Amino acid sequence: MQTPLPRVLLGPGPSSISPKVQEALSRAPIGYLDPELFEITDRIRARLRTVFGTQNAFTIPLxxxxxxxxxxxxxxxIEPADKVLVGIHGFFGHRMAEITRRLGAEVITVEAEWGEVLEPAAIAKALDAAGKVKLVACVHAETSTGICQPLEEIAKLAREHGALFLVDTVTSLGGMPVEVDRLGIDISYSATQKCIGAPSGISPITVSERAWAVRQQRRAPVEWYFDWVLLKDYYDAPHTYHHTVPANLLYALDAALEEIEEEGLEDRWRRHVAVSTLLREQLKELGIKAFGRAEHRLPTLNAFYVPDAVDNEANVRARLLQDYGIEIGGGLGKLKGKIWRIGTMGSSATPRNVLLLSAALRTVLN
Amino acid sequence: MQTPLPRVLLGPGPSSISPKVQEALSRAPIGYLDPELFEITDRIRARLRTVFGTQNAFTIPLxxxxxxxxxxxxxxxIEPADKVLVGIHGFFGHRMAEITRRLGAEVITVEAEWGEVLEPAAIAKALDAAGKVKLVACVHAETSTGICQPLEEIAKLAREHGALFLVDTVTSLGGMPVEVDRLGIDISYSATQKCIGAPSGISPITVSERAWAVRQQRRAPVEWYFDWVLLKDYYDAPHTYHHTVPANLLYALDAALEEIEEEGLEDRWRRHVAVSTLLREQLKELGIKAFGRAEHRLPTLNAFYVPDAVDNEANVRARLLQDYGIEIGGGLGKLKGKIWRIGTMGSSATPRNVLLLSAALRTVLN
Incomplete structure (x- = not known):
């Protein structure tokens, strides 16, 4: 087998990691009750609060x-028979609904066309019709469409109806403002391999006091491995054993969060906007049209229509990978074969990567 | 903060990793649908079948x-109201029962004293009394007691009663014979950070055709993240997206499994026995008594009574860690404060580490 080119990761994640994060990954492991490990996890938890924009005590690297x-x-x-409203504007909204149904909830969905955003009026109407709803959920940055969902009005509606507000920030955290406390998000989860700049395998989560109280009042048992109470007992002193946390991934996450601190969170957000803008300009020159309304496009995940002249879009992606070691993503679900998804996230978000991709695309398309 | 000594990991896991595994960890990540990634996961799956002693198609790195x-x-x-028999001879047997109860099962427990093994006669009696039991479960290598459970007769009983047989091989896989197919184990899970020699974060699992058929006939929904069917659809062609697998942990696991292949599985088992034997001899010279009956002791996790002369056993462990960078484990659950648990697993299982530990213990105890 020929040695493959190192990858330039411009897909929907994972993104590339920096030399510093690579070095941290390879450090010798440490025990799950070692005092030094908890210095690291405490630092990670504090830094995660900063990127989430929250004071939430229960903020952990799951x-x-x-x-x-x-x-x-x-x-x-969620307990069986709870009513949950899931706003769906792409693939990951459908996943939320699927998971929630499997938990036995009565799921009410409000759907927007893929590429559009959820309308607060539609959510208000559904909430009014539903009676007592326990939780309202939606995706902030839809990885399947490249669309950013405005959250402020939905947060307000959830609060007015006495419901918790849960937001997926997988493709936004570390690359654009998330503002958990300011917006009134009660529960959020993300991932480390996108805008945070670490490898995959850890999910940062944050939980408000209000959501924590709901967890404590529940009657039905929780899935053991994911039980917040057991996880809290491990991450907080006196640190009761729950599972053997992956020390190497935590080293890498710590290093990646330190890089975010060094870059400055707002400067990092601006970098994501600048690199995304450059990408759109470059691809526009190639006649490749951006997907979705301009005002809703993410700076982290950029969707483009596959040009009409392309017969087999998977072949284009395969050639980018084989000939140039560049990964971009295809469409998911109903957008399969119709769009390309190009990530400008974390360490992958550089002008150099964008220029390389546009040059390679120009070659492959000609 | 003073830079801590690199750790010599002789606790209940994680164990140390080799330079080759460290190097593999730090390689650049790759996308979750990259063809090269599936070359790696296919190789991992084949190698896991070898260490599990199985031909099971569904063998994956979870x-x-x-x-x-x-x-x-x-x-x-497990579906709600299913009858499950859990044999308990230590902390992790109790965990099995706890998880199974949370899944809504009717749990029948057969308990042995911690330090003893489960008696097939007791299990036969419980099975006869219970009526239809769907699953019989126990732990092969009890990490909390250092005791090895003989499996052959329990496997036979499970089969005779038409029940599936599930075995925890967390502290045995890669360090001693497991023999899934020969023994008739239907379901087994392990961990990478013990005798396999990789970092934590991956759980190898293997499932027989018989267990797979039970999964397919179930009616109640399965927890989404852990659903075997969705995982199979990802690991088998055409590879449907499920989650972003942690490429770096897979590189490391692949390298660790290659080292097992190079060492030879039987030679590796013999190394674990030799190093464990050396440890017992060394600690006997210090007047430290081994826990449990000699014929049931594991070669991978060695439990010893805390000597009577020791007032505060946690202080001894803290001094080993602070002064010499050596980790050993304390007791779990009802053995807390009563025993020390010393792992001789994977890359940590060397005569050098054993001599270092016994010399350090001699110093700390005097």
Missing amino acids: TGTGMAGMECCFANV | TGTGMAGMECCFANV
């Missing part, structure tokens, strides 16, 4: 990917 | 720790 975070966050507050 | 493996393996076959 062992598992972003999808583990999704399962964990729903499973702790 | 994203999560050994405890994720435990949750996953019970959750896929």
